[in-house]
Amino acid sequence: MAQRHEAADSFDLFPTPPWATRALCEFIGVDRDLKRRRAWEPACGLGHMVRPLSEYFEMVYASDAVNYGHGAVRDFLFPGDEPAFDWIITNPPFRLAEEFAHTMIDRASEGAAILVRTAFLESVGRYDSLFSKRKPTAILQFSERVPMHKGRLEPNGSTATAYCWIVWETRPHRPCANGVPAFVWIPPCRRKLERPADYEVAA
Numbered sequence: 675m676a677q678r679h680e681a682a683d684s685f686d687l688f689p690t691p692p693w694a695t696r697a698l699c700e701f702i703g704v705d706r707d708l709k710r711r712r713a714w715e716p717a718c719g720l721g722h723m724v725r726p727l728s729e730y731f732e733m734v735y736a737s738d739a740v741n742y743g744h745g746a747v748r749d750f751l752f753p754g755d756e757p758a759f760d761w762i763i764t765n766p767p768f769r770l771a772e773e774f775a776h777t778m779i780d781r782a783s784e785g786a787a788i789l790v791r792t793a794f795l796e797s798v799g800r801y802d803s804l805f806s807k808r809k810p811t812a813i814l815q816f817s818e819r820v821p822m823h824k825g826r827l828e829p830n831g832s833t834a835t836a837y838c839w840i841v842w843e844t845r846p847h848r849p850c851a852n853g854v855p856a857f858v859w860i861p862p863c864r865r866k867l868e869r870p871a872d873y874e875v876a877a
């Protein structure tokens with residue numbers, strides 16, 4: 675079983691199975707035409723989110739602090755001169771996930787979404803500094819496990835860790851009732867959203 679315990683100076687490369695990114699796009703694409711939106715994947719790693727995002731969005735810009743050969747090389751937490759993007763979407767390095775969330779919300783013109791361990795939702799510190807101040811629009815909890823392994827995708831992998839997407843609509847189409855985030859279970863979807871080519875080494 676994979677577990678994520680990373681050294682403080684690790685870049686935390688845990689590639690995301692593409693079907694998990696398609697699950698997010700299916701949700702946010704319900705009431706908007708993603709083919710007319712531009713997205714930024716700011717911690718792109720080996721490109722495993724960039725490919726499924728490109729299936730849904732008009733264009734996807736990819737970057738990472740490390741040069742893995744799959745996008746521009748830049749530290750997302752330092753201001754850059756990128757143009758505005760409608761959506762900023764990533765599976766951030768876990769120890770920097772909160773800083774990523776703030777930066778993504780500040781910079782996305784329509785919405786931001788992070789894929790995190792569900793345990794990220796708890797902690798008084800995070801409540802005080804993030805969730806109470808910048809309330810998510812939706813929390814999408816996977817009903818299936820999303821296996822993630824250090825440095826590689828594993829088609830037959832398993833994990834003891836639960837994951838969810840946290841979504842902030844920075845320009846809401848449909849403001850959530852009374853400012854209460856929607857809590858949505860992502861129904862089993864791996865079988866429907868997975869493609870054999872997902873596990874080929876990213877080109």
Ligand SMILES: C[S@@+](CC[C@H](N)C(=O)[O-])C[C@H]1O[C@@H](n2cnc3c(N)ncnc32)[C@H](O)[C@@H]1O
Pocket residue numbers: 685686687688689690716717718719720721722723737738739740748749750751764765766767768770
């Ligand atoms: C959990 S992996 C996710 C990779 C990719 N988003 C995916 O889902 O397959 C986290 C990524 O964050 C990158 N990273 C770590 N610190 C960063 C920073 N300050 N700015 C940009 N990328 C960073 C790592 O190099 C690594 O590729």
